[in-house]
Amino acid sequence: MSAVVQLRTSTQVRGDRAPAPDLIDLARSKTPDDRQRLLMGVIALCEAAPPATALAPALSEIFLTLAAQAEREIRQQLSERLAGVDWAPPALINMLALDEIEIAAPVIAASPLLQDAALLRVLVETTLEHQIAVARRPHLSGGVVDAILDRAEPIAMTALASNRTADISETAMNRLVEHSRRIAGLRAPLTRHPRLSETLAQELYQWVGQALRQSIGERFRIDDRLLNAAVQDAAASASRNAAWRSLPITGRKTEDRERQEMERRLVDKLQSAGQLRPGILIRALREQRLGLFEQALGQLGGFTPAQVRAAIHAPTAEPLYLACTAVGVDKAVFPSLLVELRKLTTGLPADGGWTATPMNSSSAARAFRQMMEKPATV
Incomplete structure (x- = not known):
């Protein structure tokens, strides 16, 4: 009553x-x-x-x-x-x-x-869908952000990375970037996040695809050498876990200066006649002429011999993919080219894959040079 x-x-x-x-x-x-x-x-x-x-x-x-x-x-x-x-x-x-x-x-x-205590209870007592809804809540407090990161649910953290108004501290951003090493879905929203610092951008650069690398470079206008340092650190880490192998003698003898000079003259002649095209790369490999392949790739892309050899020695095929894309090799052809190359090099580049990101030749060339600015000595 x-x-x-x-x-x-x-x-x-x-x-x-x-x-x-x-x-x-x-x-x-x-x-x-x-x-x-x-x-x-x-x-x-x-x-x-x-x-x-x-x-x-x-x-x-x-x-x-x-x-x-x-x-x-x-x-x-x-x-x-x-x-x-x-x-x-x-x-x-x-x-x-x-x-x-x-x-x-x-x-x-x-x-x-809805206060923080209630939101924390939702995170603990309800479903993953509730966690995602909390992660998307506007103006989320730092305490709730930390609780989401402590639970480390990939989908919830991805929703959090897309929340531009959440109170994400520098420490929390660092945790998100570190999680992005294994959670690919985090990378794109982190690349666009307003609280991504230049230091964290360089760290993120190590494991994103080429399109996101280009986005990071354009956003921060970082000197290429700074971005390359991150790539080189990643390459050094990979080399410690799986040592970079030297090119075998089969298919090429370093002391055969005369053969190298002959291949160089052939490439120069084709270039002068306007006949140097990407198709010569596959042809050279099928004829087991690794030196010709290297000379042609370098001439077509304006790459140095050291850059080309570093790409062949790499623990992943991504640098070579970028170089080939830069000179006009179709991405559908690249797998076949890689198979032929590995026949001549007992498996180089190593087993790491590549990201077949659509990009034009100039973007691919820029990305390749960023990776190869400090090529490994061979």
Whole structure:
């Protein structure tokens, strides 16, 4: 009865045009339909004249009691209508945030009454979909950010990396960049994140694909040599785990200066006649003329012999892929070219793969030179 009295007083004091007598009659009824009608009527009443302060305890009790008994569809409507208000009972908002994700999502995304303690409870007690919703919440606090990183759910961290308004500290950004080493989905949103520093960008540069490397370079305008240092560090780490192998003698003798000179003259002649084309690379390999392949690739791309040999010695085929893309080798042809090359070099480049990122020849040439500015000595 006290709740009914509070409801009557509330409506009379505010002069609300809602049918207060009807609501009071509904409050006396115990049927599910009437209780749901009462719930929606009270919401409409508050929306018409929002309380200046938090709802009185009796009215809050009405909300909580009715919401707990409401059908799923009613709870979903309740969540949607209360998501943006500041007068709803916090206990009700917290209850809705723990409900099914379709019901919880609106209040998790927008309710100003959902505090950090409630968000941390959502992270611990609910589903992965709830965690993702929390990670996307605007203006997420640093404490909740750290809790998401502690749980280390890849999809939730990816959602967090896409949240531009979250309070992500430098330490948290460092943790995200480190996670991106194994979680590819983090890399693109981190590349675009406003809190990515130049130092972290250089670290991220080591394991993103070529398109993202180009994006990092364009965003920070970092000197190529600084970006190359990151690549060289990664290459040095790879070489410690799987030592770079020297080219075998088969197919090429370093002391055969005359043969090298002959191949150089042939490439120069083809270049002068306008006949030096990417097709000569496959032809040279099929004829087991590794020196001709190196000379032609260098001439076509304007690469130094050291850069070409470093690409062949690399622990991954990515530098060679970039060099070939730069000179016009189609990405569909590259796998065949690589097979022929490895026949002559007992498996070089090593087993690491490459990222077949679509790019034009100039972008590929720039990326290749960034990698090979300090080629390994052979």
